[in-house]
Amino acid sequence: MGTTLYWAVADCWNVVRRGLTHYQRQPVNIAWQLGFPILSVLLYGYVFGSAMVVPGGGDYRDFLMPGMFAMTMAFGFINTATLVVHDATKGVIDRFRSMPMAPSAVVSGRGVTDLLVACAELAILMLTALAIGWRPDGGIVGGLAAFALLLWLRFALIWLGVWLGLLVPNPEAAGGLFAVAFPLTMISSIFVAPQLMPDWLGAVAAWNPISSTVAATRDLFGTPVGAGDSWVEQHALLMAGVWPAVLTLVFFPLAARKFAALGR
Amino acid sequence: MADGDHAVRAEGLVKKYGDKRALDGFDLTVRRGTVHGLLGPNGAGKTTAVRVLGTLLRFDGGRAEVGGADVASRPREVRRRIGLTGQYAALDEVLTGRQNLEMFGRLFHLGGRRAKARATELLDQFGLTDAGDKGVGKYSGGMRRRLDLAASMILTPDVLFLDEPTTGLDPRGRGEVWESVRELVAAGTTVLLTTQYLEEADKLAGRITVIDQGRAIADDTPEGLKRSVGGDRIEVVVTDAADLSRAAKIVARGGAEPVVDEEALRVHAPVADRVAALTDAARTLQDEGVAVEDIGLRRPSLDDVFLRLTGRAA
Ligand SMILES: Nc1ncnc2c1ncn2[C@@H]1O[C@H](COP(=O)(O)OP(=O)(O)O)[C@@H](O)[C@H]1O
Numbered sequence: 001m002g003t004t005l006y007w008a009v010a011d012c013w014n015v016v017r018r019g020l021t022h023y024q025r026q027p028v029n030i031a032w033q034l035g036f037p038i039l040s041v042l043l044y045g046y047v048f049g050s051a052m053v054v055p056g057g058g059d060y061r062d063f064l065m066p067g068m069f070a071m072t073m074a075f076g077f078i079n080t081a082t083l084v085v086h087d088a089t090k091g092v093i094d095r096f097r098s099m100p101m102a103p104s105a106v107v108s109g110r111g112v113t114d115l116l117v118a119c120a121e122l123a124i125l126m127l128t129a130l131a132i133g134w135r136p137d138g139g140i141v142g143g144l145a146a147f148a149l150l151l152w153l154r155f156a157l158i159w160l161g162v163w164l165g166l167l168v169p170n171p172e173a174a175g176g177l178f179a180v181a182f183p184l185t186m187i188s189s190i191f192v193a194p195q196l197m198p199d200w201l202g203a204v205a206a207w208n209p210i211s212s213t214v215a216a217t218r219d220l221f222g223t224p225v226g227a228g229d230s231w232v233e234q235h236a237l238l239m240a241g242v243w244p245a246v247l248t249l250v251f252f253p254l255a256a257r258k259f260a261a262l263g264r
Numbered sequence: 265m266a267d268g269d270h271a272v273r274a275e276g277l278v279k280k281y282g283d284k285r286a287l288d289g290f291d292l293t294v295r296r297g298t299v300h301g302l303l304g305p306n307g308a309g310k311t312t313a314v315r316v317l318g319t320l321l322r323f324d325g326g327r328a329e330v331g332g333a334d335v336a337s338r339p340r341e342v343r344r345r346i347g348l349t350g351q352y353a354a355l356d357e358v359l360t361g362r363q364n365l366e367m368f369g370r371l372f373h374l375g376g377r378r379a380k381a382r383a384t385e386l387l388d389q390f391g392l393t394d395a396g397d398k399g400v401g402k403y404s405g406g407m408r409r410r411l412d413l414a415a416s417m418i419l420t421p422d423v424l425f426l427d428e429p430t431t432g433l434d435p436r437g438r439g440e441v442w443e444s445v446r447e448l449v450a451a452g453t454t455v456l457l458t459t460q461y462l463e464e465a466d467k468l469a470g471r472i473t474v475i476d477q478g479r480a481i482a483d484d485t486p487e488g489l490k491r492s493v494g495g496d497r498i499e500v501v502v503t504d505a506a507d508l509s510r511a512a513k514i515v516a517r518g519g520a521e522p523v524v525d526e527e528a529l530r531v532h533a534p535v536a537d538r539v540a541a542l543t544d545a546a547r548t549l550q551d552e553g554v555a556v557e558d559i560g561l562r563r564p565s566l567d568d569v570f571l572r573l574t575g576r577a578a
Pocket residue numbers: 281284285286304305306307308309310311312313
């Protein structure tokens with residue numbers, strides 16, 4: 001039992017090392033992953049920024065930053081799925097499965113790698129944001145709590161990514177997930193406050209799990225935003241904890257089942 | 265069935281995909297320290313057999329033992345004794361060759377230092393030392409295959425499964441892989457190798473099992489199989505249909521029965537003394553003024569074996 005756990009952790013770490021070596025050999029990949037949020041910050045912040053209304057009257061760029069952080073975390077599942085489908089189609093997962101290593105490490109290694117990369121991404125994004133004038137005033141504790149909530153969302157989406165990665169037939173199809181993810185991030189509180197949308201759309205946006213994380217992190221970063229009246233918007237912090245837990249409960253078993261099905 | 269002579273033994277293996285029986289009562293015995301060829305056309309069940317024996321797939325019936333361990337009940341033990349090289353090189357394209365071997369070494373629980381040392385050793389053994397620190401994405405097909413083989417050899421397995429190790433390689437890459445396989449065997453590893461080419465099985469394997477529709481339909485030495493289809497043949501294609509029967513007589517001078525394909529204007533017949541028969545036939549054809557489109561020696565192929573065993577084309 002003890003040795004089983006030891007090898008599960010050791011094997012996981014070795015898979016993580018491999019994942020991190022990828023970024024070391026291709027650092028430009030991180031830049032690609034961050035390209036979209038950084039472009040969005042520039043586009044929305046500077047081009048539309050002055051025309052955008054923020055409930056409560058704050059600065060739009062301050063409003064936008066937490067949304068960019070959450071969006072980066074949300075899109076992360078596409079990276080997870082892409083990496084998994086690569087390993088699956090290249091036979092790397094099969095090789096792992098034919099070796100006497102802990103089978104769980106194939107998936108746990110992916111998860112830990114993606115979380116570490118998410119930390120780096122958040123740090124780079126936040127530094128970029130600070131450099132262009134973002135000034136959060138939630139204090140260090142608020143900032144750390146926000147960081148943790150963002151990672152919590154990313155954690156939940158790892159299982160969605162693993163499941164999809166084992167589901168789709170090839171890496172190209174995984175790239176196509178972007179077309180699904182993009183509207184999901186638009187219909188949320190990332191770019192525009194839900195109360196400024198048409199009623200029905202605002203309701204959908206408010207109940208979007210990403211919106212809760214965005215609203216909670218805005219709050220923790222001390223960005224003054226008038227929250228909407230709906231129950232889910234009034235309990236953003238709670239829901240930022242609950243939604244990822246629900247996603248994990250749904251997608252972890254699906255991913256585990258799909259992984260076990262590789263032997264069938 | 266735990267006698268020490270057998271590295272692999274499968275009895276009545278069944279693997280179903282829905283209604284389709286990819287393995288349908290498959291039997292196989294591979295003697296320790298030999299190279300065994302599993303020969304069959306596309307879709308015969310070769311990959312399925314290798315994946316079942318390599319613990320990657322659960323099966324629905326029969327029993328299998330690899331390296332003395334039962335595949336169904338002790339998969340972990342099997343995994344410690346085997347190396348498996350799939351139909352496509354299972355490598356990390358981003359990492360270097362060395363980094364690949366070190367990673368797999370650590371995942372084989374060698375520990376960092378031994379994994380490093382083993383990687384160096386294997387790069388050398390498989391002729392990849394110069395390419396060791398290049399990204400695998402830049403490797404040729406033959407180099408990838410060799411690295412793939414090296415990765416399967418990290419723990420010096422008792423049994424090595426190679427699924428179509430040369431499919432998709434150019435002749436040079438194919439030669440390189442054959443060379444590597446021969447060296448492994450010289451070092452005592454038992455190899456089960458699948459292939460669609462009789463020539464490849466003939467070059468490498470001491471014994472061949474022919475698989476068709478998930479079942480073993482023949483188990484013989486390469487010589488035996490070739491003999492059963494008449495060995496090497498001399499083949500002549502004539503320009504003019506009128507010359508066909510004359511050409512058949514010349515080709516069959518050794519006393520063998522010629523096969524005449526009137527549509528393709530082709531005749532062929534078994535020969536024993538290969539090159540002598542070829543030069544002799546070429547000279548006689550010329551002397552007698554038969555216009556020849558093409559002439560050559562043809563080795564028996566999987567198609568010949570198949571036609572002979574099943575009565576249909578591969
Ligand atoms: N995952 C699968 N699902 C359904 N059928 C499969 C699957 N894998 C293989 N088969 C079928 O099983 C048979 C044997 O396939 P395979 O073992 O790949 O043959 P080979 O390796 O000899 O070409 C084929 O008819 C193939 O279509």
